[in-house]
Amino acid sequence: MWDTRYRPLKFTDVLGQPGTVQLLKARLQKGTALDTSYIFSGGHGQGKTTLARIYARAMLCLNLDKSDPEPCNECDNCKAILLDQPGAFSERDAASQGTIENIRAIVDELPFSVFGAAKRVYLFDEAHRMGAGAQDVLLKPVEEKKMVGIFCTTEPDKIRGPIRSRCEDYTIRKITREDILVRMQYVLAQERVEYQDDAVLMIIDHSHGHVRDVINKMEMVAQLGPITVEGVREYLRLSVISLYYEILLSLNEPQKAISLVEQACERVSPEDVASGLAEAAMNSYRLSNGMFADFAYADRDLGRKVYAKYGAGTIVWAEYFLRSRYVSRISLLRDVLVLTQVPGNMPGETTGRPVLIPTATVQAPISEPLPTPNAVSQGEVSAQVPVENSQPVSQVKPASAPVKYLTDLDHNFVPKLEKPRGPDSGPPPKLTYPGQSNDDLDKRQLDPDTWRREFELRWTEGG
Numbered sequence: 001m002w003d004t005r006y007r008p009l010k011f012t013d014v015l016g017q018p019g020t021v022q023l024l025k026a027r028l029q030k031g032t033a034l035d036t037s038y039i040f041s042g043g044h045g046q047g048k049t050t051l052a053r054i055y056a057r058a059m060l061c062l063n064l065d066k067s068d069p070e071p072c073n074e075c076d077n078c079k080a081i082l083l084d085q086p087g088a089f090s091e092r093d094a095a096s097q098g099t100i101e102n103i104r105a106i107v108d109e110l111p112f113s114v115f116g117a118a119k120r121v122y123l124f125d126e127a128h129r130m131g132a133g134a135q136d137v138l139l140k141p142v143e144e145k146k147m148v149g150i151f152c153t154t155e156p157d158k159i160r161g162p163i164r165s166r167c168e169d170y171t172i173r174k175i176t177r178e179d180i181l182v183r184m185q186y187v188l189a190q191e192r193v194e195y196q197d198d199a200v201l202m203i204i205d206h207s208h209g210h211v212r213d214v215i216n217k218m219e220m221v222a223q224l225g226p227i228t229v230e231g232v233r234e235y236l237r238l239s240v241i242s243l244y245y246e247i248l249l250s251l252n253e254p255q256k257a258i259s260l261v262e263q264a265c266e267r268v269s270p271e272d273v274a275s276g277l278a279e280a281a282m283n284s285y286r287l288s289n290g291m292f293a294d295f296a297y298a299d300r301d302l303g304r305k306v307y308a309k310y311g312a313g314t315i316v317w318a319e320y321f322l323r324s325r326y327v328s329r330i331s332l333l334r335d336v337l338v339l340t341q342v343p344g345n346m347p348g349e350t351t352g353r354p355v356l357i358p359t360a361t362v363q364a365p366i367s368e369p370l371p372t373p374n375a376v377s378q379g380e381v382s383a384q385v386p387v388e389n390s391q392p393v394s395q396v397k398p399a400s401a402p403v404k405y406l407t408d409l410d411h412n413f414v415p416k417l418e419k420p421r422g423p424d425s426g427p428p429p430k431l432t433y434p435g436q437s438n439d440d441l442d443k444r445q446l447d448p449d450t451w452r453r454e455f456e457l458r459w460t461e462g463g
Contacts, residue, residue, distance in 0.1 A: 008057075008071075008082055009050060009054055010070045011025065011054055011058070011069075012070070013054075014047060014054065015047060015183055016175035016179050021051075023170070024055055024170075029066045029069055031066075033059045034118055037149040037150065037166065038055075038148075038150045038151070038169075039153065039167045039168070039169045040170050041154070041170070042173065043210065045210030045211055045214075046210060047175070047211060048152040053091075056081060056123060057073065057078050057081050058070065058071045059121060060089060061078055062076065062077055062078075076116060077089070088115075088117030089122075090106075090121075091122075092106075093125050094127045094128075094130040095125075098124070098126075098129055098131060098134050100131065102134070103138055106122060107137060107138070107141055119145075121150065122147060122150070123152065124150065125152050126152070126154075127151035127159055128154065128156070128159060130159075135163055138163065139162050142163060142167070143166050151163075151167065175211060177204050177209060180204050180209060180211060181197070181200060181201060184214060184218060185200070187215065187218075188200075188222075191222070193222045193226065193227060194225075195228075196226075199232045200218070202238070203217050203218055203221070203232055203236070206238070217235070217236070240276070241298075241299055243260055244264070244273070244277050244280035245280050245299050246260055246302065247261055248280060248281060248310075248314075248317060249305060251336070251339055254337060257336055258333055258336065261332060261333055262329075262333075270329050270332040273332060274322070275321070277321045278318040278321040279318075280303070281306070281317035284302075284303040284304070284306040284307045284314050285307060287303045288307035
């Protein structure tokens, strides 16, 4: 990797861990560094293993200056560690070399002295991958301080309690983007690669501050030439970011806005588009007000245009698009149209705040299906048919026959009772309106009040 090509690293090269470095140096100055074991925990790519190697060299350095306890990188022990030669220091990958047999082999060689060192030092990378049985084998030598173990892990909870209680635990914290930028500028200068600060910040933000990931991505982008914003966006597939700002700028042009949303949905999911729109809105506000902005999702030029167009109302977009989960493209398109079609939804208008229609509660109008026989109870029949001067429900005789439905001339659903028939009753009679025959059905219209009285009479008399 780039950062290890130029010179061996020292404590002064460790990024963002001043407290941890100070404590480790204090042990070196007092000569107690070999008296205990250590756990270095933290996120991946934050420098745990690098710091452990520096500390191991310092512990075993034959020329250590206690007034400034930095490894000399010139003595036999320092060179052996730098060249990965066998000696007092050994680095093991716990994921592949953390079996009981491997750990027992380490314990078996502890009684044998090693030239130039009081104790052997073992660095276990990915220590959480070490099995419970292997950790049990290590417990006794760690407890009796026959060896120094440095356990590097992203999951310290998986290291067994008895071992953790016998180690000093150091948390390697996330490094600030400013510290990473300074280091990357040094690396790029050594490699003689042209770059733009915004492009490097974009890689840093996209890597979430993990130094190793930043270096790997920069090395890949540098293969194409100078590290530019355009090149980084192409490599990291961030070209869709500009679409988010263009969508915000075109919200007063429904046809254009919908077209851009369709383009964005072809590259990422609707939910990602909504999150991107919210992030673009927030970054536009931040950039224009001197606040921190995530450069992986920032387009400075378009962001300034968004803020110039909407002003403080830019924040409204973030709230709008973060309040719903867009499981489909249609729901996202609908909400974009709501912004442009409903009066008062655009910032700067009367309300200044969009009225969000929750995706889960919006449904298209559905025609009510024609009820089927036996589908409605007596109470529901009474509720659907208005009756004047009706008796209390308790006095109404229950229907003893199935309920039929037919459509009235004024398009209301009305029931018609049919008397029970035996198995030999023959075909059912034709249904008619009260007071009418089938022949009269198309000749005259029954007065609604008359029909209601007739229906009430038939209902209460059971026929």
